[in-house]
Amino acid sequence: MTIHVSARANIALTKYWGKSDRALNLPAVPSLSLTLDALETETSVSFIDAVDDYIEINGAIATGRPRARVVEHLDRFRAIARSDRRLSVVSTNRFPTAAGLASSASGFAALTVAVDALFELGLNREELSSHARRASASAARSVFGGFVELPAGSAGDDSLGAREIVLTPPWELAMLIAIVSGREKATPSTEGMERTRETSPFYRAWVEAAPGFHQQALHALAARDLHALGRAMERSTFAFHASAMAADPPIVYLSPSTLSLIGAVHELREKLPPAYMTMDAGPNLILLVEAPHAERWLHALRERPEIESIVSSGIGEEARIVG
Amino acid sequence: MTIHVSARANIALTKYWGKSDRALNLPAVPSLSLTLDALETETSVSFIDAVDDYIEINGAIATGRPRARVVEHLDRFRAIARSDRRLSVVSTNRFPTAAGLASSASGFAALTVAVDALFELGLNREELSSHARRASASAARSVFGGFVELPAGSAGDDSLGAREIVLTPPWELAMLIAIVSGREKATPSTEGMERTRETSPFYRAWVEAAPGFHQQALHALAARDLHALGRAMERSTFAFHASAMAADPPIVYLSPSTLSLIGAVHELREKLPPAYMTMDAGPNLILLVEAPHAERWLHALRERPEIESIVSSGIGEEARIVG
Incomplete structure (x- = not known):
């Protein structure tokens, strides 16, 4: 079987x-x-x-x-x-x-x-x-x-x-995952977490602040307030990256392409529907948007030189037996 | 007169x-x-x-x-x-x-x-x-x-x-100041400091950690230990930038060119005499080296595409009346 x-x-x-x-x-x-x-x-x-x-x-x-x-x-x-x-x-x-x-x-x-x-x-x-x-x-x-x-x-x-x-x-949100070019070898996340915990002067403050961002996100989710959800996500994201950047030696997951793309998103926000950014323990940039607006953002970002490939995704289901 | x-x-x-x-x-x-x-x-x-x-x-x-x-x-x-x-x-x-x-x-x-x-x-x-x-x-x-x-x-x-x-x-050190290209408008430092103080969850930890980096630097200076001085400088530098990055909205002084140059310095360190990095409230990158090695670093960095101009400087004197 x-x-x-x-x-x-x-x-x-x-x-x-x-x-x-x-x-x-x-x-x-x-x-x-x-x-x-x-x-x-x-x-x-x-x-x-x-x-x-x-x-x-x-x-x-x-x-x-x-x-x-x-x-x-x-x-x-x-x-x-x-x-x-x-x-x-x-x-x-x-x-x-x-x-x-x-x-x-x-x-x-x-x-x-x-x-x-x-x-x-x-x-x-x-x-x-x-x-x-x-x-x-x-x-x-x-x-x-x-x-x-x-x-x-x-x-x-x-x-x-x-x-x-x-x-x-359901609340129909979507994410765009932009795989950025130039893949320097990143510090594996488990190693990065441990180094942050052991050496970053900001680790304790991160652990104390993170529940606040989380509560803001939960409230925004209940209220279906995309702006508040996006802001909580961005605050959590930059605080996480900052906690790692203060480690010894510094852990910088953002690449030149990531920073360049963040700048581009700031500019595109002026004329496109709302989109909010997050980055995991690596250089890729992920955008949170309302599903009907994913296509416009995909179109706007697709030709950016920093991006190697980009995936648009709606909400996925739970893990399940398929056969 | x-x-x-x-x-x-x-x-x-x-x-x-x-x-x-x-x-x-x-x-x-x-x-x-x-x-x-x-x-x-x-x-x-x-x-x-x-x-x-x-x-x-x-x-x-x-x-x-x-x-x-x-x-x-x-x-x-x-x-x-x-x-x-x-x-x-x-x-x-x-x-x-x-x-x-x-x-x-x-x-x-x-x-x-x-x-x-x-x-x-x-x-x-x-x-x-x-x-x-x-x-x-x-x-x-x-x-x-x-x-x-x-x-x-x-x-x-x-x-x-x-x-x-x-x-x-005297201890003959020198600094190389690399002016990087791509000058996005930076948050003025007084405004950046205030925003960090008011909104960054890491500001208090920064104020608590900074004297430790400072003491390490003073001890390194007394011992004329360039490695220890450079490390204290880099820790202070990245912690300062991280404290600002966690502000709301985030303050990111490093540009794509800065990050690219940091990567280049990491690689050049493998084969050149010791050099240590710092960045102020802007995208420029400054290197601390022993004066006899400034020329080699200047030569190695001069052709980098991220750099618009680069200045090498020895230690300067106090402010004084010249006429």
Whole structure:
């Protein structure tokens, strides 16, 4: 029997940066994200008769740290299922991972849902999200569709999972993900978080300020106030980047192309419908817009020399079994 | 009688950002600077029979805020001298101010020394520095030559002035000032400081951390340890920029060209003698090197497309009467 699961990546509006518990991978700050339809990962799992797990990601056999992260996740489920069976895991991203889009969120969300089904554990969504968190905090959010909140976790609280914020009727927002050219090697986010926590004089202030941005975003979401939501997102974004920039040595995720594009967006805002910016732990720039306006922004940005490729996406659904 | 004074601009190694007293222009954090020989301003003052002061800066009659700042400075001296005489002030920068180098430090240092002489007040250096501070905190440092410290000021302490840190024999350092292309209009520093103080969640942490960077720099200076001095300078620099980046709206002084140049310096460091970076409230990049190595860095950077012009400078002397 093979279980096929589809899951989607998400982009945080209020940013996750910093862990309160490294071993349990608990975030020190709350985050709010939007699951994105266009960023899909499909993962298939089955039992195999073999000494080792078989892990294939995007058509290549995984080795090193990427393989180890998957095997550790499988080990956690084997412990729950009291099983020592080996698995085949074949995961494929339907979006350009090489271009710098993180796939661990969708990948581990899909894997979590798939392995739960394969072992017939019957975990509920909250439990699935909590398990996904151990592998990747953003994966905890990708278990759900739409707007998703992952609260901050207290050290030791292994039950922490995300929750969906249901809006009825839905609020049709969209995101444009601009992959910028010039990919200097970025500091991996786990390493960046640790360096920020250990050396940035602003880390404590970041952890204290982040819940305020998060609350502003939640209120804006409830009020469907795009301007307030966008402002909270931008404040969270720049504060996160600033906390990292003050680390020793400094962590600067923004590239010359990112800064140039930020300037371009400021100018385009004068004549286009509202759009708000965020940047993750890398140089790409993501815009939050109302869905009917995505096309105009896509058109305006498409020819910018800083952009290598650009993806427009509506809101994505929760991770689910597709076969 | 006309008094001619020459003064030089300075570049802060540990950064001044934030005021503890706006009215008295007192800095909330200590700063350490190097007065630079190549950045010279010459200012001539004399009494005139006129209703208003005559203020000429770089060949043009000053108006608006630049004129008002000079007249306010003259008013403070008229109050001390119990005089209501009007003055002619003619000030000329011997370096490219249009290219983004601040001239208020050298300009107000020269003006302070000149007006003291014209009114025959006989103020000592510390008093001159304190008076210059009212017009511009960096001018308080440019009253002195070489390495200069301006302590943080407590609200109300109008006597605060800078002091020279005398090194015997001198330590022959140099700075390269790279004027980068693409001059987006920057937030003026006084406005940037106020916005940071009022809205940045990191301002308090900046004010708390800055004295530590400053002490590291002072110890490095005493030990003539360029690496330690450069590291303290870079930590102060990135923390200052990060504190501003977290303001609302964000203040980003670094331009795409600055970031590109920072990357280039990181690469050049692999094969060139040590050099350390700082950036003021604008996009220009300044390197601190040992004087014998300035030429190699100048040569390596000169052809970079991000740079519009580049100035190499040794250590400058105190503001002094030249005729």
